[in-house]
Amino acid sequence: MQILQVKGLSKHFGGRAAVSEVDFHVDEGEIFGLIGPNGAGKSTVFNLISGALPPDEGEITIFGVKTTGMRPNKICRLGVGRTFQSAKNFSGMTVRQNVLMGALFGKRRQSKEEAVRRTDEVLAFTGLAEMADRPAGGIPLVYQKRLEVARALATQPRLLMLDEIMAGLNPTEVQGAMDLVRKIRSSGVTVLMIEHVMHAIMNVCDRIIVLHHGAKIAEGTPEEVSSNKTVIEVYLGEMTQ
Numbered sequence: 001m002q003i004l005q006v007k008g009l010s011k012h013f014g015g016r017a018a019v020s021e022v023d024f025h026v027d028e029g030e031i032f033g034l035i036g037p038n039g040a041g042k043s044t045v046f047n048l049i050s051g052a053l054p055p056d057e058g059e060i061t062i063f064g065v066k067t068t069g070m071r072p073n074k075i076c077r078l079g080v081g082r083t084f085q086s087a088k089n090f091s092g093m094t095v096r097q098n099v100l101m102g103a104l105f106g107k108r109r110q111s112k113e114e115a116v117r118r119t120d121e122v123l124a125f126t127g128l129a130e131m132a133d134r135p136a137g138g139i140p141l142v143y144q145k146r147l148e149v150a151r152a153l154a155t156q157p158r159l160l161m162l163d164e165i166m167a168g169l170n171p172t173e174v175q176g177a178m179d180l181v182r183k184i185r186s187s188g189v190t191v192l193m194i195e196h197v198m199h200a201i202m203n204v205c206d207r208i209i210v211l212h213h214g215a216k217i218a219e220g221t222p223e224e225v226s227s228n229k230t231v232i233e234v235y236l237g238e239m240t241q
């Protein structure tokens with residue numbers, strides 16, 4: 001089942017196309033990758049899907065509902081969670097309070113107890129239980145990144161969008177993040193991820209699309225995309241230098 005459909009999606013900033021007539025869909029249960037050079041429009045696509053920005057043109061359908069123009073809180077409550085490229089944790093609050101914010105934001109009608117239970121579940125799931133009472137601003141980057149994921153997961157998404165959760169991590173930490181992404185999918189959540197860490201993307205994704213100057217230049221399995229001449233020319237070539 002297609003849980004996300006994006007058709008003819010375009011967004012301009014000051015006359016420049018950041019996203020240009022992009023089409024793709026994501027099937028339920030997939031880990032779907034969105035890659036491309038810096039400035040290709042990847043984070044803008046996330047902003048359009050999550051409702052942070054309205055598109056200029058195009059149509060977005062999530063779980064069969066047309067969400068184009070819908071407000072971010074409504075889209076979140078449909079079951080769409082996201083992280084931000086630059087971590088947006090509340091640094092003065094503890095790790096637990098940060099996750100609780102997600103839990104409270106995600107569902108309209110729930111008791112405080114329910115939200116607290118969900119918070120504990122997510123802290124354990126993401127390996128943050130030991131950090132729970134520390135101020136979010138004082139924990140190492142690898143945990144900051146995990147906390148971003150945890151806050152999004154606490155909203156109980158069925159589709160989770162991850163924007164460069166592996167950036168700045170060392171190889172062991174990247175491995176941990178890959179394991180977490182797989183575990184999230186196994187728990188029944190579909191994953192849409194942006195990443196520059198190629199071996200991670202190529203290992204965890206079922207399908208990938210490649211953006212360049214806002215336009216989709218390739219789509220396929222990791223094998224198809226990594227052997228695509230244009231993709232190597234505009235992106236992967238420079239990565240291996």
Ligand SMILES: Nc1ncnc2c1ncn2[C@@H]1O[C@H](COP(=O)(O)OP(=O)(O)OP(=O)(O)O)[C@@H](O)[C@H]1O
Nearest residue numbers: 013017018036037038039040041042043044045085
């Ligand atoms: N709110 C905004 N206002 C003006 N221009 C923007 C805005 N957001 C993004 N852009 C521009 O749109 C283009 C695409 O940016 P975007 O952040 O989507 O790229 P990206 O693929 O996520 O890049 P990166 O890999 O560096 O994160 C860039 O030229 C960027 O400067």
Ligand SMILES: [Mg+2]
Nearest residue numbers: 042043044085
């Ligand atoms: Mg980005």
